[in-house]
Every structure is written in structure tokens, then in C-alpha cells.
Amino acid sequence: xxxxxxxxxxxxxxxxxxxxxxxxxxxxxxxxxxxxxxxxxxxxxxxxxxxxxxxxxxxxxxxxxxxxxxxxxxxxxxxxxxxxxxxxxxxxxxxxxxxxxxxxxxxxxxxxxxxxxxxxxxxxxxxxxxxxxxxxxxxxxxxxxxxxxxxxxxxxxxxxxxxxxxxxxxxxxxxxxxxxxxxxxxxxxxxxxxxxxxxxxxxxxxxxxxxxxxxxxxxxxxxxxxxxxxxxxxxxxxxxxxxxxxxxxxxxxxxxxxxxxxxxxxxxxxxxxxxxxxxxxxxxxxxxxxxxxxxxxxxxxxxxxxxxxxxxxxxxxxxxxxxxxxxxxxxxxxxxxxxxxxxxxxxxxxxxxx
Amino acid sequence: xxxxxxxxxxxxxxxxxxxxxxxxxxxxxxxxxxxxxxxxxxxxxxxxxxxxxxxxxxxxxxxxxxxxxxxxxxxxxxxxxxxxxxxxxxxxxxxxxxxxxxxxxxxxxxxxxxxxxxxxxxxxxxxxxxxxxxxxxxxxxxxxxxxxxxxxxxxxxxxxxxxxxxxxxxxxxxxxxxxxxxxxxxxxxxxxxxxxxxxxxxxxxxxxxxxxxxxxxxxxxxxxxxxxxxxxxxxxxxxxxxxxxxxxxxxxxxxxxxxxxxxxxxxxxxxxxxxxxxxxxxxxxxxxxxxxxxxxxxxxxxxxxxxxxxxxxxxxxxxxxxxxxxxxxxxxxxxxxxxxxxxxxxxxxxxxxx
Numbered sequence: 090x091x092x093x094x095x096x097x098x099x100x101x102x103x104x105x106x107x108x109x110x111x112x113x114x115x116x117x118x119x120x121x122x123x124x125x126x127x128x129x130x131x132x133x134x135x136x137x138x139x140x141x142x143x144x145x146x147x148x149x150x151x152x153x154x155x156x157x158x159x160x161x162x163x164x165x166x167x168x169x170x171x172x173x174x175x176x177x178x179x180x181x182x183x184x185x186x187x188x189x190x191x192x193x194x195x196x197x198x199x200x201x202x203x204x205x206x207x208x209x210x211x212x213x214x215x216x217x218x219x220x221x222x223x224x225x226x227x228x229x230x231x232x233x234x235x236x237x238x239x240x241x242x243x244x245x246x247x248x249x250x251x252x253x254x255x256x257x258x259x260x261x262x263x264x265x266x267x268x269x270x271x272x273x274x275x276x277x278x279x280x281x282x283x284x285x286x287x288x289x290x291x292x293x294x295x296x297x298x299x300x301x302x303x304x305x306x307x308x309x310x311x312x313x314x315x316x317x318x319x320x321x322x323x324x325x326x327x328x329x330x331x332x333x334x335x336x337x338x339x340x341x342x343x344x345x346x347x348x349x350x351x352x353x354x355x356x357x358x359x360x361x362x363x364x365x366x367x368x369x370x371x372x373x374x375x376x377x378x379x380x381x382x383x384x385x386x387x388x389x390x391x392x393x394x395x396x397x398x399x400x401x402x403x404x405x406x407x408x409x410x411x412x413x414x415x416x417x418x419x420x421x422x423x424x425x426x427x428x429x430x431x432x433x434x435x436x437x438x439x440x441x442x443x
Numbered sequence: 444x445x446x447x448x449x450x451x452x453x454x455x456x457x458x459x460x461x462x463x464x465x466x467x468x469x470x471x472x473x474x475x476x477x478x479x480x481x482x483x484x485x486x487x488x489x490x491x492x493x494x495x496x497x498x499x500x501x502x503x504x505x506x507x508x509x510x511x512x513x514x515x516x517x518x519x520x521x522x523x524x525x526x527x528x529x530x531x532x533x534x535x536x537x538x539x540x541x542x543x544x545x546x547x548x549x550x551x552x553x554x555x556x557x558x559x560x561x562x563x564x565x566x567x568x569x570x571x572x573x574x575x576x577x578x579x580x581x582x583x584x585x586x587x588x589x590x591x592x593x594x595x596x597x598x599x600x601x602x603x604x605x606x607x608x609x610x611x612x613x614x615x616x617x618x619x620x621x622x623x624x625x626x627x628x629x630x631x632x633x634x635x636x637x638x639x640x641x642x643x644x645x646x647x648x649x650x651x652x653x654x655x656x657x658x659x660x661x662x663x664x665x666x667x668x669x670x671x672x673x674x675x676x677x678x679x680x681x682x683x684x685x686x687x688x689x690x691x692x693x694x695x696x697x698x699x700x701x702x703x704x705x706x707x708x709x710x711x712x713x714x715x716x717x718x719x720x721x722x723x724x725x726x727x728x729x730x731x732x733x734x735x736x737x738x739x740x741x742x743x744x745x746x747x748x749x750x751x752x753x754x755x756x757x758x759x760x761x762x763x764x765x766x767x768x769x770x771x772x773x774x775x776x777x778x779x780x781x782x783x784x785x786x787x788x789x790x791x792x793x794x795x796x797x
Contacts, residue, residue: 098534098797132740154741174741175697177708177756180452200698203755231742232698232706343529344554344586352586354531358771359796362716386486386767387508387528388585401557402531413740417712418771420794440774442713443452 093431094423099341099404100355102415102422108335109134109317110142110427116299116316117146123303128152128171128292130314133413135438137165139317150194152294152312156184157441159195165437169194171292173224173259173312175204175232181443182211189219196220196256200232205246205253212252220256221247222290227265227273237277244286257290261312263298271305278307297326320412321372322365331374331408338371338407338415339423340389348395353405357384359418363411371407381407447785448777453695453758454709456769456776462689463488463671464496464781470653470670471500477657482506482525482646484668487767489792491519493671504548506648506666510538511795513549519791523548525646527578527613527666529558529586535797536565543573550574550610554586559600559607566606574610575601576644581619581627591631598640611644615666617652625659632661651680674766675726676719685728685762692725692761692769693777694743702749707759711738713772717765725761735761 094103113129120127129143130152140151140162150169153159159170169192176185176197189195189212199205199221212219223243226233234240240258248255258277260270274291281288293302294312296319302311315322318336319329340355360371362384370381370389378397383390393399409415416422417439424432448457467483474481483497484506494505494516504523507513513524523546530539530551543549543566553559553575566573577597580587588594594612602609612631614624628645635642647656648666650673656665669676672690673683694709714725716738724735724743732751737744747753763769770776771793778786 098532100796174708175706175755177695177697178452200700201755204697207756226700230704231700231737231739231744233700235701341531343531343558346554346580346585346587347589350584352529357715357717357768361711362718362768363711364716383585385585390585401529401555402561414711414716418794419796440772442454442773 094339094404097339097423097431099339100359101339102419103337103339103425104318104422105335105337105425107427108333109139112317112319112333112335113143113146116313117148119300119302120311121147125302125304125308126310128310128312129317130154130294130312131158131162131438133314133317133416135416135436136434137162137167137437138434140165140167143317149310152314155441155443156181156188157443158438159188160184161438161441163188163192168192172197173261175199175201177204177207182207186211186215189215189217196222198222198224198259199243199247200224200234202243202246205243205250209250209252215252218252218254221253222256222259222292223247225258225260225273225277227260227270229260229262229265233260237273237280240277241280241284244281245284248286255286257288257292259292261293262295263293263302271307275307296323297328300328315413318412321408321410322367324372324408325367331372334408336409336412336415337374338409340405340407342399342401342403342405345399345401348398349393351391351393351399353389353391354387355389355407356387358386359415360384360389360407360409361411361414361418363414365411367410371409374406374408376405448693448758451693451777451785453693454713455693456773457691457693457779458672458776459689459691459779461781462687463493466671466673466687466689467497467500470667471502473654473656474665475501479656479658479662480664482664482666483671484508484648484666485512485516485792487668487671487770489770489790490788491516491521491791492788494519494521497671503664506668509795509797510535510542511797512792513542514538515792515795517542517546522546525550527552527615529553529555531558531561536561540565540569543569543571550576552576552578552613553597553601554578554588556597556600559597559604563604563606569606572606572608575607576610576613576646577601579612579614579627579631581614581624583614583616583619587614591627591634594631595634595638598635599638602640609640611642611646613646615647616649617647617656625661629661650677651682654682669767672766675762675764676721678726678762679721685726688762690763690766690769691728692763694759694761696753696755696757696759699753699755702752703747705745705747705753707743707745708741709743709761710741712740713769714738714743714761714763715765715768715772717768719765721764725763728760728762730759
């Protein structure tokens with residue numbers, strides 16, 4: 090990234106395509122090596138082009154969190170989609186049914202009888218059954234059944250529900266609480282086997298644990314999203330280096346009101362307020378002395394070393410704390426292409442909140 | 444808000460038009476009473492329709508933070524616009540010059556000679572001079588000149604710069620640090636008068652201080668944005684009540700994995716991660732026992748009283764911590780109109796980051 094960047098307006102989100110493709114390749118290689126299928130989460134890039142690049146590299150499908158994202162990806166030709174979400178309510182179930190009719194493989198997750206009942210009602214008369222995986226709470230304390238026994242009970246319910254087919258087990262994050270995920274999933278799968286239920290897939294995920302991921306003798310598939318762009322939270326956790334961060338916010342210094350302070354034109358509307366447990370709001374590449382100490386909507390406040398002042402008009406490249414949410418804040422991003430060009434692309438699945 | 448809301452998909456952002464119009468009226472009345480002109484900040488609603496409603500109610504113009512927002516508002520017929528931002532760089536200055544040619548009144552702020560030099564270069568040959576106000580840092584520690592003497596020096600520079608006209612003084616937030624704003628602005632204005640410079644406007648702003656705002660014998664104008672919708676941060680500060688909160692997120696319970704926990708389909712992609720100094724991530728109307736304890740992108744985790752369980756499919760109305768950023772996260776919002784209808788409207792100036 091260099092000269093052509095001077096010609097674009099800030100704040101901008103710039104993705105280095107070569108780094109992104111290298112990140113895709115590297116984690117696909119890891120999964121291939123440890124015997125895990127890879128199903129990338131498209132929430133990070135929200136781009137059909139990168140979803141296709143992930144498939145070309147060897148991924149066996151994609152993960153979405155929202156039907157709206159899956160619809161956009163299906164429009165783009167992606168045809169093997171897992172929606173890791175409880176789909177609830179007649180409007181969403183109707184959309185899910187329509188989506189199932191136009192992709193070759195669709196699956197969702199569920200963690201309760203109520204959700205399964207809704208799915209069954211929507212798919213009872215469908216041409217093909219819907220695959221439903223049981224979400225397991227292995228310590229993440231979000232959604233998910235609480236015990237292996239509950240997982241078995243819900244799997245049995247799915248396997249007998251009209252229009253549905255039991256698709257396996259799903260959890261997030263990979264490690265669970267204090268590494269309890271593997272034990273939970275292993276116990277659940279053993280209970281399924283004892284009950285005579287086939288468990289075709291056991292899927293876990295999360296970029297923080299990507300490099301230590303392995304089957305643990307139970308996982309068949311891994312889901313990761315952030316790894317394509319990487320971000321400050323992953324650098325801080327030792328998962329990648331700054332050189333692996335493909336997604337960067339380009340900002341301009343608009344004020345240097347005091348010797349120890351500068352202000353940039355990137356605030357929470359660009360970097361988001363996500364901290365992910367970190368102090369400050371991003372990393373300014375090439376400026377280890379700078380700290381982004383505060384954000385308001387359109388301003389980022391930097392603590393500056395008075396011995397290394399910034400100039401108004403100077404441009405800075407920032408690795409955000411959490412890159413996935415930044416993709417959602419730009420209608421269009423800039424792609425620094427492998428041939429040295431700069432291409433503006435719409436973020437296909439941005440803003441698909443439903 | 445009631446029956447028709449059952450027919451829309453969640454998560455949704457719903458604005459009660461009657462409450463919004465009442466909020467507009469109430470603060471306009473306050474400003475009229477204390478002798479302040481009101482220049483609402485459109486960042487909260489980003490809607491041409493509400494900007495026009497604010498003008499109809501008596502506002503003397505609007506405030507924008509970005510040229511992109513101002514362009515959208517100009518397209519919609521708003522023709523008196525203050526952009527409270529340092530406009531930096533040739534691309535932005537060209538857009539500013541074009542914008543000046545199609546509205547009847549345009550002003551910007553500046554806090555440095557570098558910014559003034561750029562503005563002057565862009566407007567030196569313009570048909571009309573650009574009004575430039577000096578931004579004063581009265582304790583907010585963002586942009587702004589640091590002392591009344593600096594304000595005078597920059598005002599003198601503006602007044603002699605080709606293409607520019609000195610427009611007055613601007614600060615944010617209203618109270619400054621420990622109430623120092625009035626003293627700073629008074630001293631700056633007195634210095635201007637002594638130097639023979641006319642100071643047509645002294646403008647301050649911020650919804651938190653709206654009800655205690657008055658001229659303080661120096662202010663001529665007040666800028667406020669959040670007051671049209673209000674939010675949890677303003678309720679917590681005693682500025683308004685829950686009944687005054689026009690902007691609400693409608694969410695659905697999608698999981699009740701444990702007796703003390705429920706999960707809704709509104710996460711940080713909807714409520715944002717903005718805390719504004721508060722604990723938790725929003726207020727669930729009618730459920731004082733609930734706390735929104737954690738957000739991920741598409742999930743909100745609620746701490747639930749086991750004696751008052753929630754049901755999957757149940758809908759909740761949430762007042763967000765910071766409503767301005769929520770407007771930016773939805774392409775379209777729902778307006779609960781005064782006649783009891785429900786109308787979907789595009790958020791005109793959403794996502795205008797440049």
C-alpha cells in the first residue's frame with residue numbers, strides 16, 4: 090500500500106488483497122494438515138469475492154450468522170451455507186425455506202425445542218429436509234444447550250421432527266471455558282452413538298484458537314472469520330503479526346491542538362467502539378509511540394509524543410481492534426490488488442441485520 | 444407502538460414520530476425562552492424529514508459533522524448548514540467548494556492555521572466567502588485552540604485570508620471542563636472586540652447540558668443532536684425519562700439456555716458497543732429486572748431473573764445507550780407515525796463517513 094492511497098479520501102477501509110489471500114491459504118493449509126474441514130465465517134469480509142476465494146482455496150462451505158448475509162452469498166453463487174443461529178419467527182422461517190430451495194446445502198443450528206418446532210413447521214412440506222445442528226454451550230455463555238444430555242435430547246427431537254435432519258454438534262468459541270469444549274463434545278457424541286444417532290459433523294470455531302485447532306478426536310470442521318483480515322486483538326493474543334493484518338483504516342490528521350495530542354478523522358463510526366478487552370482503539374502502523382486513547386463518532390484522539398509531532402494532513406494506517414465490525418461500517422472499501430492497483434468494491438453483505 | 448410492530452422483522456430500529464416531534468418542540472421552546480438560536484445536529488437522525496421538522500419548529504439551520512452528511516441534507520433542500528469539522532485535503536476542499544455553491548449559507552470550523560490556509564486556497568476565487576468559526580477547546584480535549592489568545596490569533600488570520608470570513612466561536616461540549624467554557628468564550632470574545640473584530644456567533648452544544656443551557660451572556664446559538672430521540676445515557680444523566688425515548692430497538696428472544704440467561708437477536712451490530720460510561724448495553728423497557736450484560740456482533744446476552752423467565756419468540760423494546768450510532772447501523776428504520784401507522788424509511792445520510 091503506498092502511492093495510489095494518497096488519491097483516496099479518508100477515512101477509508103483498505104484491504105491488501107495479497108495479504109488476505111495469503112491468510113486464506115495459510116489457515117486452509119493448517120486445516121488440511123490437521124484433518125479439519127474449514128468453513129470460513131463471511132462476517133469479517135462480507136464479500137462474495139473473498140467467500141469464493143476461500144472456497145477455491147479448499148473450504149467446504151461458508152458460515153453466516155444472518156439469513157440476510159446468506160441470501161447475499163447465495164445470490165453470488167455460494168451454495169453450501171451453515172447459518173449458526175437460532176432462526177425464530179414466521180417471517181424469518183419463510184425466508185429460510187426460500188433460501189433452502191436455491192442452494193445445494195443449507196444447515197442451521199438450534200438450542201431449544203421451541204426453535205426446532207418452528208423449523209419443523211416451516212420445513213415439514215419442503216422437498217428436502219433441513220439439516221439442523223445442536224448448538225452446545227461449552228463455556229462461552231451465549232446460546233447453546235448446557236449439557237451433553239441436553240444435546241442428545243435435542244438431537245433426538247430433531248431426528249424425529251418432520252422436515253428436519255440432525256446435522257451434528259456446533260460450539261463457539263473453540264476452547265470453551267477453560268478448555269472444556271472437547272470434553273463436552275466428546276461426551277455428547279458418545280451419547281449420540283449410544284442412542285444410535287449418526288453425528289455427521291462436529292464443528293467448532295474462532296480465530297483466536299485457530300493455530301492450535303485440531304480434531305481433538307471429535308471435531309470434523311472449523312469455522313473462522315477474522316483470520317482473513319486479522320486485527321489488533323489477534324496480534325495482541327499472539328495469533329498473527331502486524332504484517333498479517335490485511336484490513337487497515339486509512340485516516341488523516343485533522344488537528345494537532347496540543348503538543349501531546351492529535352485528532353484524526355476516524356472515530357467510532359469507522360473503528361467502532363469494540364475493545365475486545367484491550368486498552369485504546371487501534372494500532373497505528375509504524376508509530377509505536379502513538380496511542381488512540383478516545384473515540385467520538387467522527388474523531389479519534391491520539392496521545393502523541395511531543396518529540397515526534399504529527400502534521401495536519403498526514404495520513405496514518407490503523408489496524409483496528411476488531412476488524413469484522415469495521416467491514417460493516419463502510420458501504421464501499423478499497424482493495425489494494427495484487428497487481429498494485431486500487432479498486433473500490435461494495436461490501437456485498439454489509440448491514441444485513443435480519 | 445404496539446400491534447403493527449408484530450409484523451416486522453427484528454432486529455429493527457423503530458422511531459416514535461410523535462415523541463420525536465414533541466422532543467423537537469420542547470427544546471426549541473427552551474431555546475426560544477432563553478434567547479438561544481438552535482442549530483440541531485442531524486447526526487442523530489440522519490433524516491431529511493426530521494431536519495426539515497426541526498427547521499419548521501424554529502431552528503435557524505442544521506449542524507453536520509461530515510461533508511457527506513451535508514451533501515445529503517443539501518440534496519434534501521436544507522440550505523443553512525454548519526459543518527463543525529476541520530476540512531482537510533484537496534478532495535474534501537473541492538467538495539466543500541461545490542457544496543457552498545448550492546446552499547444559501549455554509550460555515551465550517553477550524554482550529555489551526557494549516558486548516559485555514561487550505562480553506563483559503565479553496566475559496567480564494569469563490570463567488571462568496573466561506574464563513575469560518577474558530578473551534579475552542581474549553582476542556583473537551585478533542586479539537587480546538589487552547590486559549591482565548593489563540594482564538595484571537597486564528598480569528599485574525601481568518602479575517603485577512605482570501606475567500607474567508609470570520610464567523611465566530613464554536614465549542615463542544617457545552618460545559619467544557621468543570622464549567623470553564625463560558626469563561627473561555629467570554630475572554631475570547633472580549634479579545635476579539637478589543638481587536639476590532641466582529642464576532643457574529645458564539646455556538647456551543649450537547650444534549651446532556653441542554654436543559655441548563657442559556658446564553659451565559661456570551662452564547663448566541665446551541666447545537667444538540669441526541670435530544671430528538673434521547674437514549675439511555677441521557678436518562679441516566681437525568682436529562683429525560685424513558686417516555687421521552689423516541690428511538691428504540693426491537694429485538695426477539697432467540698435463546699433461553701439457562702434460567703438466569705436469555706439471548707436476543709440484537710448485538711453490537713445493532714446496539715453498538717458504545718457504553719458512554721454506563722454499565723451494560725441498553726435498557727429493556729418494561730423489564731427493570733433485565734440487564735443486557737454482553738454483546739457480540741449478532742447476539743445480546745441478558746441476565747434474567749429466574750422468577751420472571753422470558754420465552755423464545757418474545758419481543759423486547761430496548762433503549763440503546765447511545766442512539767446516534769444506532770441510526771448509522773440500519774439502512775432503513777421504521778417510523779411509528781402519528782396516525783398509528785408504520786412506515787419504513789431509508790436513513791438518508793447513513794454511512795457517510797467522508
